Amino acid sequence: MADIVLRDVEKYFGDNYIIRKLNLEIRHREFVVLLGPSGCGKTTTLRAIAGLEEIDTGDILIDGVPVQALQAADRDIAFVFQLYALYPHLTAYENIAFPLRAMRESAQTIDKRVMDAAKALKIEHLLRKRPGALSGGDLQRVAIGRALVRRPKALLMDEPIGALDAKLREEMRTELKRLHIENEATTVYVTHDQVEAMSMADKIAIMNDGVLQQVGTPTEVYSHPANLFVAQFIGSPIMNVAKGMVRPGEGSTRIILGDNDATLEFPQKLYPMIVNKKHAEDELTLGIRPEGVQVARNQTAGFVAVEAHIIEPLGPFDIVDLKFGKQMMRARTPSGYVEKAGDVVWAKLDETQTHFFSTRTGESLQIQL
């Protein structure tokens, strides 16, 4: 069992906040990812949960019990770092067994637990090797084995696969998630890589400048980002954003992009929705992911003519930079759909996939067409 609750947690260094009014609930067995750019406070938060870092105000509760007074060792939590801190002179087996020996478990228990962990991590054949003879991925598996073998209440991981190459990272993502499902330990995982967060998390907590921006399932943060920061931090290619002026049209709502670059037609009901939100300015920021930009090779009603600028073939699909006047928007098209740079095609923003943000605050207007 391990419910972890952070209540109004703050940490500051002089006048600078590292974490500001952080409220977060991590439920038993949940896989929660703390996601954000470097310096956003995610690692400090993780270390605070582990007891490696003191907080200035607020409470951290594990299973309802405040733990500030408890030493790291007494919190029954295991920590896995980006750089595998293994003992170089011990075999993989002894590295994994180390925490159990420290707890004076019987030889039989130790052997069983080590073998169970090794089996789950598929490193049974490596147990007699020393760290020097292991690859990066295997080292990290051993480090995770050492964390798991204690059967801690919660497993905390700080960019555990950040140092591995792309292909291995891809494999480890699936393995770590699988491991979580099998051993059911509450997991808090820190990364700056949104792909890792999206693909592994039950819940993602996105941080920026020490402030929690949004908490939600991968689908929620991808489809309903709370603000421009989340919108552009999650998803690759990045969500397109463009400033626009909103005008009521005849039977439609018009959004004039940028410096009169293009006029886009949206349903009539959009205008009153924006007015309803008491959105003082008539300027707002549109957001749309490349898959929401529809492209046609022939003139189509409701589509505007745009010039294809750069075509990036990514294999299963292309990303095409389209020029809406001076405003660039990227669209995802089938491979080879737009033949070459300079071609004129027709484009439309799928209204159901368009996000509307306040330009001033960056907050989502929470309008869903």
Next chain:
Amino acid sequence: MAHVRLDKISKKFGSHTALINLDLDIADGQFFVLLGPTGAGKTTTLRLIAGLDAPTSGGISIAEQDVSGWSAAERDVALVFQYYSLYPHYTVRQNLEFPLKSKVRRMSQQDIDHRIAKASKTLRIEHLLERKTDRLSGGEMQRVSIGRAIVREPRVFLMDEPLSNLDAKLRELLRSELKDLQMKLGATFLYVTHDQVEAMSMGDQVGVLNQGRIIQVGTPQQIYNQPHDTFVATFVGSPAMNLLQADVRGGRAVVLPGKLELPVDQAAGGRAAKLTGPATLGIRSEDVMVGVNEAVEARVHGVENQGVEKVVTLRVQDCLMKATVPARLELSIDSVVRFSFKQEKLHFFEPGSGNNLFYGEEKRNG
């Protein structure tokens, strides 16, 4: 005009062979990407072209002239590194001026100003010209480094992983910018990276390098759709191409007897029908179809949400495969699903060498 040619280049460092018989042909005005893992020999190749190192054997020509005996300065190429090598206490303008003020060039201040104005406009750093470089963000610093290369108007731009220190968002932005810049300048670019997305998205041509050897040169589409061997097949594309060991006979491939068997008689333009013996099958995740009526039963081993789509890991006994499915498809872990492969998208590799059994022939079929 700067056509770059490497002819049977080898480079040894003591007993270590970094490059073996490397042939490379980069057309004038081409964006050529050299792609490979760490230690493949990418940076060595760049340094040889720049004249910072000499090859052990083989020849290098730029614009049809043998430059083997030429110094780095005489070759008139510009290098941009991963770590922006800017002078920290100088302004952006001073940094840009520096390569033009060399005594060899004897440029007038007017010409220098003109070039800096042009380069800074192209890179959108006009507003930064009077700022000291230590007050710049990572992306701005990399733009200035590139600016320092541009002002020289070199014959060839050599770039060594210039984006790998930047965060994901900035990297994506600068990818487009660099490609745009190269098109505007019409310059010859040789760009080195380990990131297959960069290679695919920017390169006119991509050369895949592994352990000092060029494995394949082609357009991004060719590299992706007709990989020369299992190395290229799994290095390019994300998720990596699924590889399965199979026994092929009479137009059928058996991966796991009774559990995972599939017809291949139509695959590789019908040529797989005649295949007999062990083969490594390759199939990309987007060519694995998941649906109730598909041929083979599997369990869901893992599900990765990637926003617009999901990548599902399927398990048949000990055999794992990835499939790309639409995001709206709900799949729970350990549930039973059915899948099959798009036969015409299967690749066949020789188990020992990993070579594509139909390389070249595959190409003709598109």
